Amino acid sequence: MAFSFEDVPTEDVEADERLWSRLTDDVRRLVDVTIRGRADEERVARVRALVREAADLLAEDAAPGPAGVHYNAHGRSWNWGNTVVGVRNAFAPPVRLEWGDDDVVRSAVTLGAAYEGPPGCVHGGVSALLLDHLMGETASARHTRLTVTGTLTLRYERPTPLGPVRMAGWIAEEQGRKVTVEAWISPDADGAEPCVRASGLFIVPSWAAESDGGNPAPPGGSLD
Amino acid sequence: MAFSFEDVPTEDVEADERLWSRLTDDVRRLVDVTIRGRADEERVARVRALVREAADLLAEDAAPGPAGVHYNAHGRSWNWGNTVVGVRNAFAPPVRLEWGDDDVVRSAVTLGAAYEGPPGCVHGGVSALLLDHLMGETASARHTRLTVTGTLTLRYERPTPLGPVRMAGWIAEEQGRKVTVEAWISPDADGAEPCVRASGLFIVPSWAAESDGGNPAPPGGSLD
Numbered sequence: 001m002a003f004s005f006e007d008v009p010t011e012d013v014e015a016d017e018r019l020w021s022r023l024t025d026d027v028r029r030l031v032d033v034t035i036r037g038r039a040d041e042e043r044v045a046r047v048r049a050l051v052r053e054a055a056d057l058l059a060e061d062a063a064p065g066p067a068g069v070h071y072n073a074h075g076r077s078w079n080w081g082n083t084v085v086g087v088r089n090a091f092a093p094p095v096r097l098e099w100g101d102d103d104v105v106r107s108a109v110t111l112g113a114a115y116e117g118p119p120g121c122v123h124g125g126v127s128a129l130l131l132d133h134l135m136g137e138t139a140s141a142r143h144t145r146l147t148v149t150g151t152l153t154l155r156y157e158r159p160t161p162l163g164p165v166r167m168a169g170w171i172a173e174e175q176g177r178k179v180t181v182e183a184w185i186s187p188d189a190d191g192a193e194p195c196v197r198a199s200g201l202f203i204v205p206s207w208a209a210e211s212d213g214g215n216p217a218p219p220g221g222s223l224d
Numbered sequence: 225m226a227f228s229f230e231d232v233p234t235e236d237v238e239a240d241e242r243l244w245s246r247l248t249d250d251v252r253r254l255v256d257v258t259i260r261g262r263a264d265e266e267r268v269a270r271v272r273a274l275v276r277e278a279a280d281l282l283a284e285d286a287a288p289g290p291a292g293v294h295y296n297a298h299g300r301s302w303n304w305g306n307t308v309v310g311v312r313n314a315f316a317p318p319v320r321l322e323w324g325d326d327d328v329v330r331s332a333v334t335l336g337a338a339y340e341g342p343p344g345c346v347h348g349g350v351s352a353l354l355l356d357h358l359m360g361e362t363a364s365a366r367h368t369r370l371t372v373t374g375t376l377t378l379r380y381e382r383p384t385p386l387g388p389v390r391m392a393g394w395i396a397e398e399q400g401r402k403v404t405v406e407a408w409i410s411p412d413a414d415g416a417e418p419c420v421r422a423s424g425l426f427i428v429p430s431w432a433a434e435s436d437g438g439n440p441a442p443p444g445g446s447l448d
Binding site for chain 1: 243260275285288289305
Protein backbone atom coordinates (compact mmCIF):
# COMPACT_ATOMS: atom_id res chain seq x y z
CA MET A 1 0.00 0.00 0.00
CA ALA A 2 3.04 2.28 -0.46
CA PHE A 3 3.05 5.66 -2.14
CA SER A 4 5.49 5.75 -5.08
CA PHE A 5 8.15 8.43 -5.34
CA GLU A 6 8.64 9.54 -8.97
CA ASP A 7 11.43 11.79 -10.20
CA VAL A 8 9.13 13.68 -12.60
CA PRO A 9 8.79 17.47 -12.93
CA THR A 10 5.40 18.82 -11.93
CA GLU A 11 4.90 20.35 -15.40
CA ASP A 12 5.19 16.89 -16.99
CA VAL A 13 2.65 15.51 -14.51
CA GLU A 14 0.26 18.30 -15.40
CA ALA A 15 0.72 17.87 -19.16
CA ASP A 16 -0.09 14.17 -18.76
CA GLU A 17 -3.17 15.04 -16.71
CA ARG A 18 -4.42 17.39 -19.43
CA LEU A 19 -3.90 14.76 -22.14
CA TRP A 20 -5.55 11.88 -20.31
CA SER A 21 -8.34 13.81 -18.65
CA ARG A 22 -9.64 14.83 -22.10
CA LEU A 23 -9.84 11.16 -23.09
CA THR A 24 -11.42 10.37 -19.73
CA ASP A 25 -14.12 12.99 -20.37
CA ASP A 26 -14.88 11.25 -23.68
CA VAL A 27 -15.05 7.85 -21.97
CA ARG A 28 -17.31 9.29 -19.25
CA ARG A 29 -19.72 10.45 -21.94
CA LEU A 30 -19.62 6.97 -23.51
CA VAL A 31 -20.45 5.36 -20.14
CA ASP A 32 -23.44 7.70 -19.88
CA VAL A 33 -24.85 7.04 -23.37
CA THR A 34 -24.27 3.29 -22.96
CA ILE A 35 -26.89 3.53 -20.20
CA ARG A 36 -29.25 5.92 -22.02
CA GLY A 37 -28.86 4.67 -25.60
CA ARG A 38 -31.75 3.30 -27.68
CA ALA A 39 -29.80 2.10 -30.72
CA ASP A 40 -30.76 -1.07 -32.59
CA GLU A 41 -28.67 -4.22 -32.74
CA GLU A 42 -26.80 -3.20 -35.90
CA ARG A 43 -25.77 0.17 -34.46
CA VAL A 44 -24.77 -1.38 -31.13
CA ALA A 45 -22.50 -3.73 -33.12
CA ARG A 46 -20.84 -0.73 -34.83
CA VAL A 47 -20.34 0.97 -31.47
CA ARG A 48 -18.82 -2.21 -30.03
CA ALA A 49 -16.30 -2.43 -32.87
CA LEU A 50 -15.18 1.16 -32.26
CA VAL A 51 -14.91 0.67 -28.50
CA ARG A 52 -12.92 -2.53 -28.87
CA GLU A 53 -10.53 -0.89 -31.33
CA ALA A 54 -10.02 1.99 -28.87
CA ALA A 55 -9.42 -0.32 -25.92
CA ASP A 56 -7.00 -2.48 -27.91
CA LEU A 57 -4.94 0.61 -28.76
CA LEU A 58 -4.55 1.36 -25.05
CA ALA A 59 -4.18 -2.22 -23.84
CA GLU A 60 -1.11 -3.12 -25.88
CA ASP A 61 1.32 -1.38 -23.51
CA ALA A 62 -0.89 -0.69 -20.49
CA ALA A 63 0.59 -0.95 -17.01
CA PRO A 64 -0.15 -4.35 -15.48
CA GLY A 65 -1.60 -3.02 -12.23
CA PRO A 66 -3.74 -0.18 -10.88
CA ALA A 67 -2.63 3.45 -11.09
CA GLY A 68 -1.43 3.76 -7.49
CA VAL A 69 -0.62 6.99 -5.68
CA HIS A 70 2.52 8.88 -6.70
CA TYR A 71 4.37 11.98 -5.56
CA ASN A 72 7.40 13.95 -6.69
CA ALA A 73 10.09 15.96 -4.95
CA HIS A 74 7.99 19.11 -5.17
CA GLY A 75 5.09 17.88 -3.07
CA ARG A 76 2.86 17.23 -6.10
CA SER A 77 0.90 13.99 -5.78
CA TRP A 78 -1.37 12.19 -8.23
CA ASN A 79 -3.80 9.29 -7.90
CA TRP A 80 -5.22 9.03 -11.38
CA GLY A 81 -7.25 5.87 -10.80
CA ASN A 82 -9.00 7.02 -7.63
CA THR A 83 -12.73 6.20 -7.80
CA VAL A 84 -13.80 9.65 -6.58
CA VAL A 85 -11.12 12.13 -7.68
CA GLY A 86 -8.96 10.25 -10.22
CA VAL A 87 -8.65 12.31 -13.41
CA ARG A 88 -8.19 9.14 -15.49
CA ASN A 89 -11.10 7.29 -13.91
CA ALA A 90 -14.22 7.75 -16.07
CA PHE A 91 -16.46 6.84 -13.13
CA ALA A 92 -15.03 9.58 -10.90
CA PRO A 93 -17.30 12.61 -11.55
CA PRO A 94 -14.45 13.70 -10.78
CA VAL A 95 -14.99 15.39 -7.44
CA ARG A 96 -12.96 18.56 -6.87
CA LEU A 97 -12.65 19.82 -3.32
CA GLU A 98 -12.47 23.41 -2.11
CA TRP A 99 -11.04 24.28 1.27
CA GLY A 100 -12.89 27.34 2.59
CA ASP A 101 -11.47 30.04 4.84
CA ASP A 102 -13.97 28.72 7.41
CA ASP A 103 -12.20 25.29 7.33
CA VAL A 104 -15.24 23.72 5.68
CA VAL A 105 -14.38 21.48 2.72
CA ARG A 106 -16.97 21.83 -0.03
CA SER A 107 -17.65 20.22 -3.37
CA ALA A 108 -20.21 20.76 -6.10
CA VAL A 109 -20.72 17.96 -8.59
CA THR A 110 -23.34 16.88 -11.10
CA LEU A 111 -24.40 13.24 -10.91
CA GLY A 112 -25.99 11.69 -14.01
CA ALA A 113 -27.34 8.33 -15.11
CA ALA A 114 -24.31 6.31 -13.92
CA TYR A 115 -24.98 7.20 -10.28
CA GLU A 116 -28.59 6.01 -10.12
CA GLY A 117 -30.09 3.85 -7.40
CA PRO A 118 -33.80 4.52 -6.77
CA PRO A 119 -35.48 5.81 -9.97
CA GLY A 120 -34.13 9.30 -10.73
CA CYS A 121 -32.14 9.39 -7.51
CA VAL A 122 -28.52 9.04 -6.42
CA HIS A 123 -27.66 5.51 -5.23
CA GLY A 124 -27.39 5.64 -1.43
CA GLY A 125 -24.02 3.94 -1.68
CA VAL A 126 -22.75 6.62 -4.06
CA SER A 127 -23.51 9.25 -1.43
CA ALA A 128 -21.53 7.11 1.02
CA LEU A 129 -18.63 6.83 -1.46
CA LEU A 130 -18.44 10.56 -2.14
CA LEU A 131 -18.88 11.57 1.49
CA ASP A 132 -16.25 9.06 2.67
CA HIS A 133 -13.74 10.63 0.32
CA LEU A 134 -14.58 14.23 1.16
CA MET A 135 -14.49 13.45 4.89
CA GLY A 136 -11.10 11.73 4.65
CA GLU A 137 -9.68 14.74 2.87
CA THR A 138 -11.27 16.98 5.49
CA ALA A 139 -9.58 14.95 8.26
CA SER A 140 -6.22 15.39 6.52
CA ALA A 141 -6.33 19.12 7.41
CA ARG A 142 -5.34 20.46 4.00
CA HIS A 143 -3.05 17.48 3.36
CA THR A 144 -0.84 18.19 6.36
CA ARG A 145 -1.31 14.63 7.66
CA LEU A 146 -2.33 11.19 6.42
CA THR A 147 -5.60 9.66 7.62
CA VAL A 148 -7.48 6.39 7.22
CA THR A 149 -11.17 5.80 7.82
CA GLY A 150 -11.98 4.13 11.15
CA THR A 151 -15.77 4.19 11.24
CA LEU A 152 -18.33 5.92 9.07
CA THR A 153 -22.02 6.40 9.90
CA LEU A 154 -24.54 7.62 7.36
CA ARG A 155 -28.07 8.76 8.11
CA TYR A 156 -30.34 8.76 5.05
CA GLU A 157 -32.97 11.44 5.62
CA ARG A 158 -34.49 11.78 2.14
CA PRO A 159 -33.72 10.68 -1.43
CA THR A 160 -31.00 12.68 -3.24
CA PRO A 161 -32.19 13.60 -6.75
CA LEU A 162 -29.79 13.05 -9.65
CA GLY A 163 -28.39 16.32 -10.98
CA PRO A 164 -26.29 18.98 -9.27
CA VAL A 165 -25.48 18.23 -5.63
CA ARG A 166 -23.37 19.93 -2.99
CA MET A 167 -21.32 18.40 -0.19
CA ALA A 168 -19.69 19.94 2.85
CA GLY A 169 -17.48 18.48 5.59
CA TRP A 170 -15.75 19.85 8.68
CA ILE A 171 -13.72 18.62 11.65
CA ALA A 172 -16.04 18.33 14.65
CA GLU A 173 -13.49 17.06 17.19
CA GLU A 174 -9.83 16.01 17.52
CA GLN A 175 -8.28 13.78 20.19
CA GLY A 176 -4.70 12.67 19.63
CA ARG A 177 -4.63 10.65 16.41
CA LYS A 178 -8.44 10.50 16.23
CA VAL A 179 -10.31 13.04 14.11
CA THR A 180 -14.11 13.21 14.00
CA VAL A 181 -15.55 14.67 10.81
CA GLU A 182 -19.16 15.54 9.99
CA ALA A 183 -20.58 16.09 6.53
CA TRP A 184 -23.72 16.25 4.40
CA ILE A 185 -24.88 15.95 0.80
CA SER A 186 -27.84 17.87 -0.62
CA PRO A 187 -29.06 19.54 -3.81
CA ASP A 188 -29.11 22.82 -1.82
CA ALA A 189 -26.01 24.95 -1.44
CA ASP A 190 -26.59 25.65 2.24
CA GLY A 191 -27.43 22.09 3.29
CA ALA A 192 -30.32 23.33 5.46
CA GLU A 193 -32.13 20.03 4.85
CA PRO A 194 -29.47 17.48 3.89
CA CYS A 195 -30.43 14.29 2.11
CA VAL A 196 -27.68 12.33 3.85
CA ARG A 197 -25.80 13.29 7.02
CA ALA A 198 -22.54 11.55 7.87
CA SER A 199 -20.21 11.29 10.82
CA GLY A 200 -16.83 9.58 10.64
CA LEU A 201 -13.89 8.72 12.83
CA PHE A 202 -10.59 9.10 10.98
CA ILE A 203 -7.24 7.90 12.29
CA VAL A 204 -3.72 9.20 11.69
CA PRO A 205 -1.83 5.87 11.43
CA SER A 206 1.35 5.65 13.50
CA TRP A 207 3.35 4.45 10.44
CA ALA A 208 2.47 7.62 8.53
CA ALA A 209 5.27 9.50 10.28
CA GLU A 210 7.91 6.88 9.41
CA SER A 211 10.74 7.60 6.94
CA ASP A 212 10.70 6.48 3.30
CA GLY A 213 14.24 5.40 2.46
CA GLY A 214 15.61 8.87 1.82
CA ASN A 215 12.92 10.03 -0.57
CA PRO A 216 10.96 13.13 0.31
CA ALA A 217 8.12 12.44 2.71
CA PRO A 218 4.92 11.55 0.84
CA PRO A 219 2.37 14.31 0.96
CA GLY A 220 -0.49 14.14 3.46
CA GLY A 221 -3.98 13.25 2.37
CA SER A 222 -6.68 10.72 2.83
CA LEU A 223 -5.94 7.03 2.24
CA ASP A 224 -9.38 6.55 0.72
CA MET B 225 -39.05 8.22 -7.78
CA ALA B 226 -41.71 5.92 -9.27
CA PHE B 227 -41.08 2.50 -10.75
CA SER B 228 -42.23 2.34 -14.38
CA PHE B 229 -44.60 -0.37 -15.56
CA GLU B 230 -43.72 -1.56 -19.08
CA ASP B 231 -45.84 -3.86 -21.20
CA VAL B 232 -42.84 -5.80 -22.52
CA PRO B 233 -42.43 -9.59 -22.62
CA THR B 234 -39.67 -10.91 -20.38
CA GLU B 235 -37.93 -12.52 -23.36
CA ASP B 236 -37.55 -9.09 -25.01
CA VAL B 237 -36.12 -7.65 -21.81
CA GLU B 238 -33.58 -10.44 -21.66
CA ALA B 239 -32.60 -10.11 -25.33
CA ASP B 240 -31.98 -6.39 -24.74
CA GLU B 241 -29.90 -7.22 -21.66
CA ARG B 242 -27.73 -9.62 -23.64
CA LEU B 243 -27.17 -7.06 -26.42
CA TRP B 244 -26.31 -4.12 -24.18
CA SER B 245 -24.36 -6.01 -21.53
CA ARG B 246 -21.87 -7.11 -24.21
CA LEU B 247 -21.29 -3.45 -25.14
CA THR B 248 -21.08 -2.58 -21.46
CA ASP B 249 -18.36 -5.20 -20.98
CA ASP B 250 -16.40 -3.54 -23.79
CA VAL B 251 -16.87 -0.09 -22.23
CA ARG B 252 -15.81 -1.45 -18.82
CA ARG B 253 -12.57 -2.67 -20.38
CA LEU B 254 -12.05 0.77 -21.96
CA VAL B 255 -12.54 2.46 -18.56
CA ASP B 256 -9.88 0.14 -17.13
CA VAL B 257 -7.25 0.73 -19.84
CA THR B 258 -7.93 4.48 -19.78
CA ILE B 259 -6.55 4.32 -16.23
CA ARG B 260 -3.69 1.91 -16.97
CA GLY B 261 -2.67 3.06 -20.47
CA ARG B 262 0.78 4.40 -21.33
CA ALA B 263 0.12 5.50 -24.91
CA ASP B 264 1.73 8.64 -26.34
CA GLU B 265 -0.15 11.77 -27.36
CA GLU B 266 -0.70 10.68 -30.97
CA ARG B 267 -2.18 7.33 -29.93
CA VAL B 268 -4.37 8.95 -27.29
CA ALA B 269 -5.72 11.24 -30.03
CA ARG B 270 -6.62 8.20 -32.17
CA VAL B 271 -8.36 6.58 -29.18
CA ARG B 272 -10.29 9.79 -28.51
CA ALA B 273 -11.55 9.91 -32.11
CA LEU B 274 -12.84 6.33 -31.86
CA VAL B 275 -14.51 6.91 -28.49
CA ARG B 276 -16.19 10.10 -29.67
CA GLU B 277 -17.49 8.38 -32.79
CA ALA B 278 -18.89 5.55 -30.64
CA ALA B 279 -20.55 7.95 -28.19
CA ASP B 280 -22.03 10.04 -31.00
CA LEU B 281 -23.64 6.93 -32.51
CA LEU B 282 -25.40 6.26 -29.20
CA ALA B 283 -26.18 9.87 -28.28
CA GLU B 284 -28.22 10.68 -31.36
CA ASP B 285 -31.39 9.01 -30.05
CA ALA B 286 -30.49 8.40 -26.39
CA ALA B 287 -33.18 8.74 -23.75
CA PRO B 288 -33.06 12.18 -22.12
CA GLY B 289 -32.91 10.96 -18.52
CA PRO B 290 -31.48 8.15 -16.40
CA ALA B 291 -32.44 4.51 -16.93
CA GLY B 292 -34.90 4.29 -14.05
CA VAL B 293 -36.36 1.10 -12.61
CA HIS B 294 -38.89 -0.83 -14.69
CA TYR B 295 -41.06 -3.91 -14.27
CA ASN B 296 -43.45 -5.91 -16.41
CA ALA B 297 -46.60 -7.89 -15.76
CA HIS B 298 -44.61 -11.06 -15.10
CA GLY B 299 -42.68 -9.76 -12.08
CA ARG B 300 -39.50 -9.17 -14.07
CA SER B 301 -37.77 -5.92 -13.10
CA TRP B 302 -34.75 -4.16 -14.56
CA ASN B 303 -32.60 -1.23 -13.38
CA TRP B 304 -29.98 -1.05 -16.09
CA GLY B 305 -28.28 2.13 -14.87
CA ASN B 306 -27.87 1.06 -11.24
CA THR B 307 -24.35 1.88 -10.01
CA VAL B 308 -23.84 -1.53 -8.40
CA VAL B 309 -25.92 -4.03 -10.37
CA GLY B 310 -26.94 -2.23 -13.58
CA VAL B 311 -26.04 -4.38 -16.59
CA ARG B 312 -25.70 -1.27 -18.78
CA ASN B 313 -23.57 0.64 -16.26
CA ALA B 314 -19.85 0.15 -17.06
CA PHE B 315 -18.89 1.14 -13.53
CA ALA B 316 -21.06 -1.56 -11.95
CA PRO B 317 -18.73 -4.59 -11.61
CA PRO B 318 -21.66 -5.68 -11.95
CA VAL B 319 -22.43 -7.27 -8.61
CA ARG B 320 -24.54 -10.44 -8.76
CA LEU B 321 -26.19 -11.61 -5.56
CA GLU B 322 -26.82 -15.16 -4.42
CA TRP B 323 -29.42 -15.99 -1.81
CA GLY B 324 -28.22 -18.97 0.19
CA ASP B 325 -30.38 -21.64 1.81
CA ASP B 326 -29.03 -20.27 5.09
CA ASP B 327 -30.63 -16.85 4.26
CA VAL B 328 -27.19 -15.30 3.85
CA VAL B 329 -26.85 -13.14 0.73
CA ARG B 330 -23.42 -13.54 -0.85
CA SER B 331 -21.54 -12.00 -3.72
CA ALA B 332 -18.12 -12.59 -5.27
CA VAL B 333 -16.70 -9.85 -7.46
CA THR B 334 -13.31 -8.82 -8.84
CA LEU B 335 -12.40 -5.17 -8.33
CA GLY B 336 -9.76 -3.69 -10.64
CA ALA B 337 -8.07 -0.35 -11.24
CA ALA B 338 -11.31 1.68 -11.33
CA TYR B 339 -12.06 0.88 -7.68
CA GLU B 340 -8.78 2.10 -6.19
CA GLY B 341 -8.41 4.35 -3.15
CA PRO B 342 -5.20 3.69 -1.17
CA PRO B 343 -2.46 2.33 -3.46
CA GLY B 344 -3.45 -1.18 -4.60
CA CYS B 345 -6.50 -1.20 -2.36
CA VAL B 346 -10.25 -0.84 -2.74
CA HIS B 347 -11.49 2.70 -2.03
CA GLY B 348 -13.15 2.68 1.38
CA GLY B 349 -16.17 4.37 -0.15
CA VAL B 350 -16.48 1.61 -2.77
CA SER B 351 -16.78 -0.95 0.03
CA ALA B 352 -19.53 1.25 1.49
CA LEU B 353 -21.26 1.45 -1.91
CA LEU B 354 -21.22 -2.31 -2.52
CA LEU B 355 -22.18 -3.23 1.05
CA ASP B 356 -25.04 -0.69 1.08
CA HIS B 357 -26.49 -2.34 -2.00
CA LEU B 358 -26.03 -5.91 -0.82
CA MET B 359 -27.52 -5.03 2.58
CA GLY B 360 -30.56 -3.33 1.03
CA GLU B 361 -31.21 -6.41 -1.08
CA THR B 362 -30.75 -8.57 2.01
CA ALA B 363 -33.34 -6.47 3.87
CA SER B 364 -35.81 -6.98 1.01
CA ALA B 365 -36.03 -10.69 1.96
CA ARG B 366 -35.71 -12.09 -1.55
CA HIS B 367 -37.58 -9.15 -3.06
CA THR B 368 -40.75 -9.83 -1.09
CA ARG B 369 -40.78 -6.23 0.20
CA LEU B 370 -39.36 -2.82 -0.63
CA THR B 371 -36.79 -1.25 1.67
CA VAL B 372 -34.87 2.02 1.92
CA THR B 373 -31.66 2.66 3.85
CA GLY B 374 -32.17 4.41 7.21
CA THR B 375 -28.69 4.37 8.71
CA LEU B 376 -25.51 2.61 7.70
CA THR B 377 -22.41 2.16 9.87
CA LEU B 378 -19.13 0.88 8.49
CA ARG B 379 -16.13 -0.22 10.55
CA TYR B 380 -12.88 -0.28 8.57
CA GLU B 381 -10.68 -2.93 10.15
CA ARG B 382 -7.94 -3.35 7.53
CA PRO B 383 -7.32 -2.33 3.91
CA THR B 384 -9.17 -4.38 1.25
CA PRO B 385 -6.75 -5.38 -1.54
CA LEU B 386 -7.89 -4.93 -5.13
CA GLY B 387 -8.68 -8.25 -6.83
CA PRO B 388 -11.28 -10.87 -5.96
CA VAL B 389 -13.42 -10.03 -2.92
CA ARG B 390 -16.38 -11.66 -1.23
CA MET B 391 -19.31 -10.09 0.56
CA ALA B 392 -21.98 -11.57 2.79
CA GLY B 393 -25.05 -10.05 4.46
CA TRP B 394 -27.83 -11.34 6.70
CA ILE B 395 -30.81 -10.06 8.65
CA ALA B 396 -29.81 -9.69 12.31
CA GLU B 397 -33.11 -8.38 13.66
CA GLU B 398 -36.60 -7.33 12.59
CA GLN B 399 -39.05 -5.06 14.41
CA GLY B 400 -42.16 -3.97 12.52
CA ARG B 401 -41.00 -2.02 9.46
CA LYS B 402 -37.39 -1.86 10.73
CA VAL B 403 -34.89 -4.44 9.52
CA THR B 404 -31.32 -4.59 10.86
CA VAL B 405 -28.79 -6.12 8.48
CA GLU B 406 -25.15 -7.00 9.11
CA ALA B 407 -22.51 -7.62 6.45
CA TRP B 408 -18.81 -7.81 5.66
CA ILE B 409 -16.37 -7.59 2.76
CA SER B 410 -13.11 -9.54 2.60
CA PRO B 411 -10.79 -11.30 0.16
CA ASP B 412 -11.51 -14.52 2.08
CA ALA B 413 -14.54 -16.64 1.31
CA ASP B 414 -15.37 -17.26 4.95
CA GLY B 415 -14.99 -13.69 6.19
CA ALA B 416 -13.13 -14.83 9.29
CA GLU B 417 -11.21 -11.55 9.35
CA PRO B 418 -13.29 -9.05 7.39
CA CYS B 419 -11.72 -5.88 6.03
CA VAL B 420 -14.92 -3.89 6.55
CA ARG B 421 -17.86 -4.78 8.78
CA ALA B 422 -21.19 -3.04 8.31
CA SER B 423 -24.46 -2.72 10.15
CA GLY B 424 -27.50 -1.03 8.69
CA LEU B 425 -31.05 -0.16 9.58
CA PHE B 426 -33.40 -0.57 6.64
CA ILE B 427 -37.00 0.64 6.56
CA VAL B 428 -40.03 -0.69 4.71
CA PRO B 429 -41.67 2.61 3.66
CA SER B 430 -45.39 2.88 4.35
CA TRP B 431 -46.07 4.00 0.76
CA ALA B 432 -44.55 0.81 -0.63
CA ALA B 433 -47.82 -1.01 -0.09
CA GLU B 434 -49.91 1.59 -1.96
CA SER B 435 -51.58 0.83 -5.28
CA ASP B 436 -50.16 1.83 -8.66
CA GLY B 437 -53.19 2.86 -10.74
CA GLY B 438 -54.25 -0.60 -11.75
CA ASN B 439 -50.86 -1.84 -12.93
CA PRO B 440 -49.40 -4.92 -11.28
CA ALA B 441 -47.67 -4.17 -8.00
CA PRO B 442 -44.00 -3.35 -8.53
CA PRO B 443 -41.69 -6.11 -7.38
CA GLY B 444 -39.98 -5.87 -4.02
CA GLY B 445 -36.32 -4.97 -3.73
CA SER B 446 -33.98 -2.41 -2.33
CA LEU B 447 -34.43 1.23 -3.25
CA ASP B 448 -30.66 1.69 -3.37
